[in-house]
Amino acid sequence: MSENSQRRIVIGDVHGHYEGLMTLLAAIAPASNDQLYFLGDLIDRGPQSAQVVNFVKNNNYPCLLGNHEQMLLNVLTNGSASTPAMQAWLYSGGQATIASYQEATIPQEHIDWFTTLPTYLDLGDVWLTHAGVDPLMPLNKQTAEQFCWIREEFHGIEKPFFPDKLIIVGHTITFTLPGVSPGQLAQGKGWLDIDTGAYHPRSGWLTALDVTNNLVYQANVFKKRVRSLPLAEATVIIDPSEIKGARRNQQRA
Numbered sequence: 512m513s514e515n516s517q518r519r520i521v522i523g524d525v526h527g528h529y530e531g532l533m534t535l536l537a538a539i540a541p542a543s544n545d546q547l548y549f550l551g552d553l554i555d556r557g558p559q560s561a562q563v564v565n566f567v568k569n570n571n572y573p574c575l576l577g578n579h580e581q582m583l584l585n586v587l588t589n590g591s592a593s594t595p596a597m598q599a600w601l602y603s604g605g606q607a608t609i610a611s612y613q614e615a616t617i618p619q620e621h622i623d624w625f626t627t628l629p630t631y632l633d634l635g636d637v638w639l640t641h642a643g644v645d646p647l648m649p650l651n652k653q654t655a656e657q658f659c660w661i662r663e664e665f666h667g668i669e670k671p672f673f674p675d676k677l678i679i680v681g682h683t684i685t686f687t688l689p690g691v692s693p694g695q696l697a698q699g700k701g702w703l704d705i706d707t708g709a710y711h712p713r714s715g716w717l718t719a720l721d722v723t724n725n726l727v728y729q730a731n732v733f734k735k736r737v738r739s740l741p742l743a744e745a746t747v748i749i750d751p752s753e754i755k756g757a758r759r760n761q762q763r764a
Contacts, residue, residue: 518545519722521639523705524577524681525549527557527607529566531709531717531732538737539719539728548632550681551577551641551659555604556710557732561611561621568624576628577641578659578682579603584625587617604710630658636675637722642682643702644672667754671701679720681706686714689753694729696720696746699754703746 520539525532541547549567551574554560567574582600597605609615631640643665644650645657662683672678678701685697685704693714697704707729708714715733720726725742 516723518542518724519548519634519637520545520719520728521548521550521637521679521705521722522719523550523707523717524552524709525557525563525717526552526579526604526710527554527560527563527611528709528717528732529557529559529562531557531730532563532566534732534735534737535717535719535728535730538730538739539721547572548634548639549574550639550679550705551575551628552579552681552706553577554583554608555579555600556607557604558607559611560608561613561617564621564624568621573632574628575632575639575641576625576630576655576659579605580625580628581655581659583608583617584622587622588626630655633676636677638673638676638678640678640680643678643680646672663754665702666697666699666704666749667751668700668702669751673701676701678702679722680704684708684711684714685747688747688749690749691747694745696727696742697749698746699749700751 549572553563553567586596586600640658642659643661645653645661645664646668683704685691685695685707686693688697691697694707694716705718705720707716707718709717709732715731716729717732719728726739727742727745728739730737
């Protein structure tokens with residue numbers, strides 16, 4: 512790769528692990544003309560959500576709305592500060608987010624910034640969203656409910672949603688999919704999942720994908736390790752029938 516080539520780099524769910532993100536970026540060593548994109552879920556679970564949000568916001572990096580940002584907004588701005596909504600967010604890591612801010616107060620500028628986050632970004636040959644798309648719905652009918660939350664219906668898709676675009680997502684930790692080990696990426700019909708579970712004790716791997724060069728960068732937030740490897744070596748191909756089979760088994764349980 513020449514020094515003048517511009518890279519497009521997509522970063523998976525950070526979940527408050529600011530130090531891990533800094534370690535990952537040090538390994539990537541982005542140049543001034545590289546383009547960095549974040550798939551959402553900057554916050555919750557990890558200890559430094561405030562620092563992560565400050566970093567991404569202050570550097571004007573494009574970032575998508577994740578389900579964790581949406582949960583925060585539902586509690587703080589959409590009139591859903593009911594006990595169930597608040598408890599659901601706190602249970603999902605919101606308490607760590609609150610604790611990461613001075614005086615446990617999330618500043619209005621951060622809340623306002625969350626409201627501006629898009630639910631998807633079309634980069635031409637790749638299409639970024641947090642969770643996926645509903646394969647049975649027209650794109651213009653889909654909302655944050657699909658883009659931020661969908662799982663099995665998307666992963667079990669039998670043909671690509673876009674004929675000419677790869678959908679890159681986070682949201683679902685890859686090792687929860689059939690045959691995938693902690694740290695590995697997962698790829699299906701027209702999609703690639705790069706959320707390797709940075710916060711999860713079984714993994715700790717925070718992942719970035721250099722789309723331009725098909726190269727994966729990873730930092731382990733617990734073991735302080737970094738590594739890079741070709742996308743093909745880091746990825747497990749998912750059979751849609753295995754997703755549907757796993758879903759049927761869960762329904763029977």
